[in-house]
Amino acid sequence: MKISFIGAGSMAEAIIAGLIEKNICRGQDIFVTNREDREKLGQLERRYGIQSTYDMEGLIKNADMVIFAVKPKDADSALQKIQPYIQSDTFFISVMAGISIAFMEEKLKVPCAVARAMPNTSASVGKSATAVAFNQYASVNQRELAATVFSSIGITAVVEENKLDAITALSGSGPAYIYYVVEAMEQSAREIGLDSNMAKQLILQTLAGAAEMLGTSDCPASELRKAVTSPGGTTEAGIKILQKNNVEDAFIQCIKAAAEQSKRLGQIHDSKHLV
Numbered sequence: 001m002k003i004s005f006i007g008a009g010s011m012a013e014a015i016i017a018g019l020i021e022k023n024i025c026r027g028q029d030i031f032v033t034n035r036e037d038r039e040k041l042g043q044l045e046r047r048y049g050i051q052s053t054y055d056m057e058g059l060i061k062n063a064d065m066v067i068f069a070v071k072p073k074d075a076d077s078a079l080q081k082i083q084p085y086i087q088s089d090t091f092f093i094s095v096m097a098g099i100s101i102a103f104m105e106e107k108l109k110v111p112c113a114v115a116r117a118m119p120n121t122s123a124s125v126g127k128s129a130t131a132v133a134f135n136q137y138a139s140v141n142q143r144e145l146a147a148t149v150f151s152s153i154g155i156t157a158v159v160e161e162n163k164l165d166a167i168t169a170l171s172g173s174g175p176a177y178i179y180y181v182v183e184a185m186e187q188s189a190r191e192i193g194l195d196s197n198m199a200k201q202l203i204l205q206t207l208a209g210a211a212e213m214l215g216t217s218d219c220p221a222s223e224l225r226k227a228v229t230s231p232g233g234t235t236e237a238g239i240k241i242l243q244k245n246n247v248e249d250a251f252i253q254c255i256k257a258a259a260e261q262s263k264r265l266g267q268i269h270d271s272k273h274l275v
């Protein structure tokens with residue numbers, strides 16, 4: 001299977017790393033391009049044994065799947081650049097936040113299989129949570145190909161496109177929320193006099209253990225939390241501060257704001273293409 005990446009940033013690299021790690025593709029069958037950063041392409045070639053090129057025609061025409069991973073603001077110009085090489089058998093998968101399948105179909109002009117996917121950067125360690133929606137031209141084989149690729153870098157769900165703004169907010173952006181909590185835990189560890197390296201190990205194991213408990217226990221998160229929280233104990237003292245500071249509400253607002261932003265990114269592009 002040959003896979004081409006348009007865009008060579010954080011998300012493209014995370015998927016490439018996962019594909020190579022899981023032996024889904026040989027390095028020689030992965031092609032990547034970016035706007036103009038040759039040094040970055042050289043780094044990716046050395047790191048993963050993949051190929052880089054600025055030959056858009058070869059990149060599109062020789063690929064079983066084209067993964068489009070540029071920022072939403074660059075969608076228009078990058079789509080224009082590749083449009084002349086799109087054929088009816090092209091399989092185009094966007095990982096862009098917010099940008100609708102209808103917008104991409106309009107810009108690609110040629111009726112072809114289009115998917116809108118939302119992975120996350122944990123793809124680089126085979127732990128992405130990916131959701132994907134397909135247009136009407138995606139064949140059974142192409143759907144299976146996408147499932148193979150995304151399942152190799154984590155778990156995959158096929159969804160209706162109208163769920164993708166919410167999923168982008170929840171699991172696309174999700175790793176950043178967890179890193180934010182870890183940053184706060186690391187800072188507090190320093191302030192209460194713990195060695196940074198040791199604190200990092202303790203935090204990591206605590207996260208991994210809690211994730212495994214959530215995945216294997218029959219109890220909901222609220223029950224698992226209760227089991228940690230002894231009346232009059234340390235956890236209760238800590239959680240009281242989170243409650244006083246409305247942290248739960250802040251997280252809910254955070255995810256709602258991210259979902260709104262995903263919608264907004266789509267609307268900006270949709271309104272441009274209606275003009």
Ligand SMILES: NC(=O)C1=CN([C@@H]2O[C@H](COP(=O)(O)OP(=O)(O)OC[C@H]3O[C@@H](n4cnc5c(N)ncnc54)[C@H](O)[C@@H]3O)[C@@H](O)[C@H]2O)C=CC1
Nearest residue numbers: 007008009010011034035069070071072074078095096097
């Ligand atoms: N970073 C993340 O955690 C996630 C990002 N995404 C989506 O992935 C996409 C890429 O995000 P990142 O990798 O974080 O961005 P990034 O800024 O790290 O990478 C963007 C890449 O696109 C390239 N590019 C821009 N214009 C181009 C053009 N005209 N032709 C060819 N290449 C062009 C840039 O050179 C760069 O290599 C975004 O649309 C984002 O919404 C989706 C899920 C998670």
Ligand SMILES: O=C(O)[C@@H]1CCC=N1
Nearest residue numbers: 096097168172173174
């Ligand atoms: O922040 C963003 O817009 C992208 C989409 C999901 C994660 N990162």
